Each structure stands twice: as C-alpha cells, then as structure tokens.
Amino acid sequence: xxxxxxxxxxxxxxxxxxxxxxxxxxxxxxxxxxxxxxxxxxxxxxxxxxxxxxxxxxxxxxxxxxxxxxxxxxxxxxxxxxxxxxxxxxxxxxxxxxxxxxxxxxxxxxxxxx
Amino acid sequence: xxxxxxxxxxxxxxxxxxxxxxxxxxxxxxxxxxxxxxxxxxxxxxxxxxxxxxxxxxxxxxxxxxxxxxxxxxxxxxxxxxxxxxxxxxxxxxxxxxxxxxxxxxxxxxxxx
Numbered sequence: 001x002x003x004x005x006x007x008x009x010x011x012x013x014x015x016x017x018x019x020x021x022x023x024x025x026x027x028x029x030x031x032x033x034x035x036x037x038x039x040x041x042x043x044x045x046x047x048x049x050x051x052x053x054x055x056x057x058x059x060x061x062x063x064x065x066x067x068x069x070x071x072x073x074x075x076x077x078x079x080x081x082x083x084x085x086x087x088x089x090x091x092x093x094x095x096x097x098x099x100x101x102x103x104x105x106x107x108x109x110x111x112x113x114x
Numbered sequence: 115x116x117x118x119x120x121x122x123x124x125x126x127x128x129x130x131x132x133x134x135x136x137x138x139x140x141x142x143x144x145x146x147x148x149x150x151x152x153x154x155x156x157x158x159x160x161x162x163x164x165x166x167x168x169x170x171x172x173x174x175x176x177x178x179x180x181x182x183x184x185x186x187x188x189x190x191x192x193x194x195x196x197x198x199x200x201x202x203x204x205x206x207x208x209x210x211x212x213x214x215x216x217x218x219x220x221x222x223x224x225x226x227x
Contacts, residue, residue, distance in 0.1 A: 043218035094213075100162070
C-alpha cells in the first residue's frame with residue numbers, strides 16, 4: 001500500500017539552529033515528492049518538489065530537501081531556523097495509481113523558539 | 115500566479131442546514147479537489163473533479179456532494195450539516211498530471227452548531 005509517514009508530530013528547535021523535518025514514503029515506481037507549509041488558519045503553500053535529477057532540492061524560504069532512494073526518505077531541512085518558520089509541514093507523494101492525486105503525511109508541527 | 119479562492123474564511127451553520135462551499139480558480143486548471151483537515155487526521159480527500167460535470171469520490175464522501183458546472187468553479191455541498199462536519203475545508207487545483215503540485219485556497223473553517 002502507498003503511504004507517507006512523518007514520524008514526528010512536533011519538532012522544536014532554537015532560532016538559528018539547523019532544522020530537519022522527516023518524511024518517509026512507500027510508493028511503486030519513481031516517486032514525485034512534495035513539501036507544503038501551512039501557517040495558522042491558512043491554506044497550504046507549496047515549498048518544493050522532487051521529480052528527478054539532483055537529490056538535493058532547493059525551495060522557497062531557504063528550505064531544501066534531500067531525496068534518498070535507498071532509505072525512501074525525503075527530509076526537509078533548513079540551515080538556520082527562524083521564528084517565522086513555525087508552522088505545520090506536510091509531506092506528500094503522488095499516487096502511482098492516479099497521477100492527479102497526492103498521498104499525504106499527517107503533518108509535523110515545527111516550533112522555532114527565540 | 116494561480117489563485118484559488120474560497121468564498122468564505124469562516125462560516126457558522128446550524129445542524130440540518132444545507133451548506134455550500136465555493137471554490138474558484140483562475141488559471142484554467144482541469145483538476146480540482148476538496149479536502150477536509152482535522153487535528154491528528156491530516157488531509158482527507160472528499161471529492162475531486164477532472165473536468166466540467168464530472169466528479170469522483172475521494173476517501174470520505176459520505177454526507178457531501180459536489181458540483182462542477184464551469185471549469186473554474188468547484189462547489190462542495192453539505193446536504194444536511196451535522197456537528198461532525200465541523201472542520202477546516204480546503205480546495206485545491208492542479209494542471210495536467212500533477213507534476214507541478216497543488217495550489218490551495220486559504221481554507222474555510224466551518225463550525226456546525
């Protein structure tokens with residue numbers, strides 16, 4: 001069965017420190033992977049995606065993600081966290097059986113402490 | 115930039131009312147989706163549509179219906195609102211086969227009392 005796991009419900013990090021939000025996936029074939037961010041009472045905003053090519057993908061707001069095929073992971077990273085990065089982060093993979101649909105993780109709440 | 119607009123940010127309705135949630139996108143996307151978001155449950159797909167007048171059930175269609183009379187507009191209908199439909203509702207659209215990812219609206223927080 002296809003799935004996305006975000007093993008941490010919450011991540012806490014001090015401002016200025018590096019941050020990592022973890023995501024692992026299970027899907028047949030080559031995965032199309034996405035990260036989205038949601039600020040309080042707002043819709044989701046696209047951060048970055050991996051389709052093919054370089055395993056390190058750069059996205060909006062200084063975020064990047066590393067695709068690791070052997071570990072079936074797509075962790076979101078940022079070298080230096082900001083308080084304004086505090087939000088809910090969702091990982092998703094395109095459904096191999098229906099390309100238009102995404103399979104979502106349950107989300108990870110990131111809290112960056114000043 | 116593609117814009118997906120949901121007509122209401124906050125809505126309070128009474129149990130048993132018929133509720134319409136409207137979503138409009140301005141970039142000629144074929145595909146539109148309705149999700150609900152609840153704490154601890156993530157995003158759950160209610161219905162989606164690939165073209166005008168077509169619709170497909172998602173994972174939790176019970177108690178909902180949809181309408182897509184025009185390409186740019188996708189409406190979610192709660193036939194008889196119940197308190198367990200209190201939730202954040204998110205509309206999204208994509209072009210083609212989804213390689214570009216979804217564009218979301220700002221969401222409608224619906225409270226059924």
